[in-house]
Amino acid sequence: MKxxxxxxxxxxxxxxxxxxxxxxxxxxxxxxxxxxxxxxIPLISVSGLLNLNLKEDSSLNLFNNFFNxxxxxxxxxxxxxxxxxxxxxxxxxxxxxxxxxxxIQQGFIRHLREETYRGVLIAKWELFLRLxxxxxxxxxxxxxxxxxxxxxxxxxxxxxxxxxMIQIGIALFLSVKLTVTVLIxxxxxxxFSKKFLQKNNKIGNQTVELSKAYLAxxxxxxxxxxxxxxxTLELSxxxxxxxxxKDIENNTLEAIRLRTNTQFIxxxxxxILIAIFAYVSIVMFQADSANLMIILLIFSRLWPRVTSIQxxxxxxxxxLPSFENIIKLQxxxxxxxxxxxxxxxxxxxxxxxxxxxxxxxxxxxxTSMPVFALRNINLSIKAxxxxxxxxxxxxxxxxxxxxxxxxxxPEVGLVSIDGSKLTRHLLFSLRKSxxxxxxxxxxxxxxxRENLIMLESSANEEELWEALEFSSAADxxxxxxxxxxxxxxxxxxxxSGGERQRIVLARAILxxxxxxxxxxxxxxxxxxxxxxxxxSLEKLRGQMTxxxxxxxxxxxxxADQVIVLDQGEIIQFGEYNQLxxxxxxxxNHLLGKQLEATL
Numbered sequence: 001m002k003x004x005x006x007x008x009x010x011x012x013x014x015x016x017x018x019x020x021x022x023x024x025x026x027x028x029x030x031x032x033x034x035x036x037x038x039x040x041i042p043l044i045s046v047s048g049l050l051n052l053n054l055k056e057d058s059s060l061n062l063f064n065n066f067f068n069x070x071x072x073x074x075x076x077x078x079x080x081x082x083x084x085x086x087x088x089x090x091x092x093x094x095x096x097x098x099x100x101x102x103x104i105q106q107g108f109i110r111h112l113r114e115e116t117y118r119g120v121l122i123a124k125w126e127l128f129l130r131l132x133x134x135x136x137x138x139x140x141x142x143x144x145x146x147x148x149x150x151x152x153x154x155x156x157x158x159x160x161x162x163x164x165m166i167q168i169g170i171a172l173f174l175s176v177k178l179t180v181t182v183l184i185x186x187x188x189x190x191x192f193s194k195k196f197l198q199k200n201n202k203i204g205n206q207t208v209e210l211s212k213a214y215l216a217x218x219x220x221x222x223x224x225x226x227x228x229x230x231x232t233l234e235l236s237x238x239x240x241x242x243x244x245x246k247d248i249e250n251n252t253l254e255a256i257r258l259r260t261n262t263q264f265i266x267x268x269x270x271x272i273l274i275a276i277f278a279y280v281s282i283v284m285f286q287a288d289s290a291n292l293m294i295i296l297l298i299f300s301r302l303w304p305r306v307t308s309i310q311x312x313x314x315x316x317x318x319x320l321p322s323f324e325n326i327i328k329l330q331x332x333x334x335x336x337x338x339x340x341x342x343x344x345x346x347x348x349x350x351x352x353x354x355x356x357x358x359x360x361x362x363x364x365x366x367t368s369m370p371v372f373a374l375r376n377i378n379l380s381i382k383a384x385x386x387x388x389x390x391x392x393x394x395x396x397x398x399x400x401x402x403x404x405x406x407x408x409x410p411e412v413g414l415v416s417i418d419g420s421k422l423t424r425h426l427l428f429s430l431r432k433s434x435x436x437x438x439x440x441x442x443x444x445x446x447x448x449r450e451n452l453i454m455l456e457s458s459a460n461e462e463e464l465w466e467a468l469e470f471s472s473a474a475d476x477x478x479x480x481x482x483x484x485x486x487x488x489x490x491x492x493x494x495x496s497g498g499e500r501q502r503i504v505l506a507r508a509i510l511x512x513x514x515x516x517x518x519x520x521x522x523x524x525x526x527x528x529x530x531x532x533x534x535x536s537l538e539k540l541r542g543q544m545t546x547x548x549x550x551x552x553x554x555x556x557x558x559a560d561q562v563i564v565l566d567q568g569e570i571i572q573f574g575e576y577n578q579l580x581x582x583x584x585x586x587x588n589h590l591l592g593k594q595l596e597a598t599l
Contacts, residue, residue: 007316007323011154014111015104022104025097026159029090030166097159105151113144116326119333125407127336129365131329134216139329142211143322150319157312164309203255204318208325210251214244255318259311266310338427349433350426351514352383352545353418356404360413363403367411373399374568377413386537386546388556388576390590391565397549398439400565401517404547406430430515435508439520439549441500443492448477448503449484451492455511467510472532473502498529505533516540519549530555553591562587 011019120127120136168183221228221237228237361377374396381387381404389397402408403415406427415422422430443451452467453459459467464484468474476499480486492500505521522530534555540546541558550556557576564572564579564587572585579587 007150007154007320010323010327011104011108011151014108018100018104022097022100022155023158023162025093025100026162027166029093029097030163101152101155104155105148108151109144109148112147112326113140116140116144116330116333119330119337122337123333124336124338124409125402126365127333131332132212132216134219135212136329137219138212138215139325142215143208143325146207146319146322147326150316150323153312153315153319157309157316160309160312198317199258200255200314200317201320203251203258204321206251207255207318208321210244210248214241214248217241217244259314262310262314338424348429349514350417350429351433354383355418356381356383356515356545357416358400358403358410358413359416361403361410361415362412363399363408363410372568374403374410377403377570379563379570379573381545381547382560383545384542385560386541386548386556386558388548388550388559388562389565390550390553390556390562390587392586392590394567395565396568397565398519399568401519401547401549405434405436405517433514435511435513435516437501437505437508437516437518437521441492441497441504443488443495443500443503445488445490447482447485447487448480451488451503452484452507452510455507459510463510464506467506468502470509470536471502471505472529472536473499473506476502498526502529502533513544515545515547517547517549520551521548522552522555534558553587553594564590 015022117140120140217237217240221241228234358377358379361374362372363374364372377400389400391397399408403410406415406422417426417430420426444454449464452464456463465474468477477483477486486494488494488500488503492503495503501521505518508516522533530552537546538558548556548559556562559576561573562576562579563570564585566586572579572582572587579585580591582588
């Protein structure tokens, strides 16, 4: 119940007045239905179809006498006109309530979607290192849809609850004894239903975990589809998804079995209850026919609503784990929020005048583990100079660049720019100053033009082609049927790896950055295009600060300084020729290995 109350609080915080208007609408709808039931007595009486023989002290007698006091030719028309007006008003309120329910449901889902997505995007890079991308996607799609269904269940629950309370109030007005008798049975039924609510919550948690696992498997397999097909691994991956699909099927069938069992028990119990109630009312309480008829009518309509309350509570408990999943993601994002207050403010780019420094920087991806990805890093990257970072795989090269760009923050030590510590205030300005080309270039599913201007929307045609010329991409783009307006496909798969890398490099240059970071940016290029880009980079020397991560050491011959990393520590630094001449050093060893590989 605590979870449902928390869910209610969240909806109330969002909907506010709309939720109260909705509740008032439900109350009026229930009152119209109650008055409509009361009108059955004068309708039967003035029509002369039955003689109800109402007791003098009956609550219905006063209501009935009002209509019997009307002239004979007016009684029936007045009753029918009032009944018709009540039906019209009931339909009008119900229409407005349905619309309001839709506004609350869709508005709350939009609010959750935007709040969650915004929180994810402004979170630090560590969130994406900690969580699977597929889990985030699952939360923003599947679980949000389930929350939408949960809101519908919640509103249905409130509707049924309001109707039940009004009808119970009318029944108490007619007969306290009969109504209390029924309510005792109802309370017993609700207490008995508690174990069903717990089972539904358990099934809901299983549904969330299965949904995550399914999306993670499908995403991983589609991302690696080339490897799967190249190594004939289709069958093993089909079997893996088939196994998950079977678990999802069993989970869904278990939920259906639980729901149908509950409905059967409630309906069977309701039938028995109505029979007992009728017997007790006639034999023990000697209720008059009119009172008994109205109360039986009320409770015959009320029990389906009680069943609806139970069903809504069960469904809510099954869907609440999805809501908890969304809230958990929001809290995790908020705990590592990074740029929220700077997103909508204009930030100037940083112009580095002297240097970027790392002072005693140490960093761990998992602070509970003793292994450091970087340890005691002290280095200076001079303004408008080219710095190369090399080392064996796993040495910490990309981690160091992530620290310099502010994607990760040091556990110990600091990063400074021209003597000023890199704080959150400077972080957004730094990001706007960086042109980043990753080892695995990523293009969005759009045209080449759209991929280029996403970072610099004001760029004109001439600037686009200049950037393409710089990255040696202009020639192949001109040969494409639609040139700049050619679609690149999902993740740019219609282009070769080298073509994708050159487009991403052009995009980085188009931004006119003050810091250019190349993370193995030429690894997918042939020798000729690699040579062209090296020549282009030479033209940039002295104009911007360039940081290059390189495995192919031939690409960094002209670097102003080379930093050699191994196991998270700087073991050498200096000029290319100086390090190459040190026969005992790591750099000379790496050069030798590459030379052997080319022979």
